[in-house]
Amino acid sequence: MGSCEDQGKQEIKILPKCMCVHGPIIVGAGPSGLAASACLSRHGVPSLILEKSDCIASLWQHRTYDRLKLHLPRDFCQLPLHRFPSDFPKYPSRHQFISYMESYASRFSIHPKFKQAVLKAEFDCVSGLWRVQTQDHEYISRWLIVATGENAEPVIPEVSGLDKFNGRILHTSDYKSGSEFKNQKVLVVGCGNSGMEVSLDLCRYNAIPHMVARNTVHVLPREMIGISTFSIAVWLLKYLPLKWVDRLLLLGAYLKLGNTDQFGLRRPKSGPIELKNVTGRTPVLDVGALSLIKSGKIKVMEGVKEIYRNGARFMDGQEKEFDSIILATGYKSNVPTWLKGQGCDYFTKDGMPKIPFPNGWKAKNGLYTVGFTRRGLQGTASDAVRIAQDIGDEWNKHNNCCCCKKIQVKIQVNSTEERCK
Numbered sequence: 001m002g003s004c005e006d007q008g009k010q011e012i013k014i015l016p017k018c019m020c021v022h023g024p025i026i027v028g029a030g031p032s033g034l035a036a037s038a039c040l041s042r043h044g045v046p047s048l049i050l051e052k053s054d055c056i057a058s059l060w061q062h063r064t065y066d067r068l069k070l071h072l073p074r075d076f077c078q079l080p081l082h083r084f085p086s087d088f089p090k091y092p093s094r095h096q097f098i099s100y101m102e103s104y105a106s107r108f109s110i111h112p113k114f115k116q117a118v119l120k121a122e123f124d125c126v127s128g129l130w131r132v133q134t135q136d137h138e139y140i141s142r143w144l145i146v147a148t149g150e151n152a153e154p155v156i157p158e159v160s161g162l163d164k165f166n167g168r169i170l171h172t173s174d175y176k177s178g179s180e181f182k183n184q185k186v187l188v189v190g191c192g193n194s195g196m197e198v199s200l201d202l203c204r205y206n207a208i209p210h211m212v213a214r215n216t217v218h219v220l221p222r223e224m225i226g227i228s229t230f231s232i233a234v235w236l237l238k239y240l241p242l243k244w245v246d247r248l249l250l251l252g253a254y255l256k257l258g259n260t261d262q263f264g265l266r267r268p269k270s271g272p273i274e275l276k277n278v279t280g281r282t283p284v285l286d287v288g289a290l291s292l293i294k295s296g297k298i299k300v301m302e303g304v305k306e307i308y309r310n311g312a313r314f315m316d317g318q319e320k321e322f323d324s325i326i327l328a329t330g331y332k333s334n335v336p337t338w339l340k341g342q343g344c345d346y347f348t349k350d351g352m353p354k355i356p357f358p359n360g361w362k363a364k365n366g367l368y369t370v371g372f373t374r375r376g377l378q379g380t381a382s383d384a385v386r387i388a389q390d391i392g393d394e395w396n397k398h399n400n401c402c403c404c405k406k407i408q409v410k411i412q413v414n415s416t417e418e419r420c421k
């Protein structure tokens, strides 16, 4: 980790194409980056989004499966300043959510720079500016907003023998539809929302999913008495302590789903909301997989001991043959791979802000984070509004001053594109 003192002594290497950005640089054009940009524009602050992919909301466009619907009701998934169309259903589909993101970007005239993967971003203590490097450019700004998401990279678990398997192995981020697995025996590793939904989708194509539930998991019905379980929890939390709300949710889940332990889905000792707050682990909101588990169409297996050429050996000694393996093993942040120097001090080694919600959005030296709250799109909205207010105040106080003058004084910029004058 480089300190500012070290930096002062180093010779500053500058990429040939250097751009001075008028306003903050936002890394990532997912819902969080778009929300931050939209809120900033409301305060009269321009911004530049750098996106490694070729489109906005790339997670939703490229790395989610066809049947995906928002897990939470639409009222909890709206971004600031622009509502979902009134004819959207309670749980919008992936396609509807993408069309909402597109209309959001167009409403606020957001035009990210695509195919700009940020490889390194570092605060330059000499100039007091952020230097952000992509494969072919260097961008410089007073502010850096990290919006690369909690789900930037798939987590690939270490499973003994996985490399020996002859069939297809893929992560859920590459899974599109069960149609590719018709009549196959499929090992689904992981029993979170993705593992459950992929297993459900596989059954619709006559595949035979075996879902590995190594860890404990809270399964809750998506709705109770016609109201979303999430809304009920939010409402109850206004009046009752968290422990009571957890107990009521578990009672409701028991009445609606029965004892999930008997199907191999052991519940954690902590309640669902407590667990979410402490570890970030989201409860599974059941959309139909549980009834297929009960009927035996989805088989729940204990942990995998070993994978071999055409099958798997399980912890309980069973052995089964499989055609394909789907890893529903979640995602991780990629911040530590590109945010260097003082900036990374603000993040844990897992790439999450060290300061928890609701105060994790602001670091120091003009560094901000949006969408790292473990609270989905609601957390994104809250961060984006706060960041825009904070930067907007500074921006308007200093009369829209750009960083360029500072750069000229402190750094010798050798630019071929947009010279810092």
Ligand SMILES: Cc1cc2nc3c(=O)[nH]c(=O)nc-3n(C[C@H](O)[C@H](O)[C@H](O)COP(=O)(O)OP(=O)(O)OC[C@H]3O[C@@H](n4cnc5c(N)ncnc54)[C@H](O)[C@@H]3O)c2cc1C
Pocket: 027, 028, 029, 030, 031, 032, 033, 050, 051, 052, 053, 056, 057, 058, 059, 060, 064, 068, 069, 070, 071, 072, 076, 077, 116, 117, 118, 119, 147, 148, 149, 150, 151, 152, 194, 334, 338, 370, 371, 372, 375, 376, 377, 378, 380
């Ligand atoms: C399957 C699934 C379903 C979900 N359903 C819901 C739901 O119903 N409700 C809810 O509230 N939340 C949901 N979430 C959680 C979360 O709200 C979404 O993941 C949401 O997309 C997060 O937005 P984001 O912009 O923070 O991150 P992302 O959508 O991941 O966007 C980050 C962007 O940053 C880009 N990027 C990453 N690294 C770099 C780099 N180095 N340089 C440049 N660009 C980079 C990526 O390409 C990506 O476009 C779901 C998540 C998943 C995975």
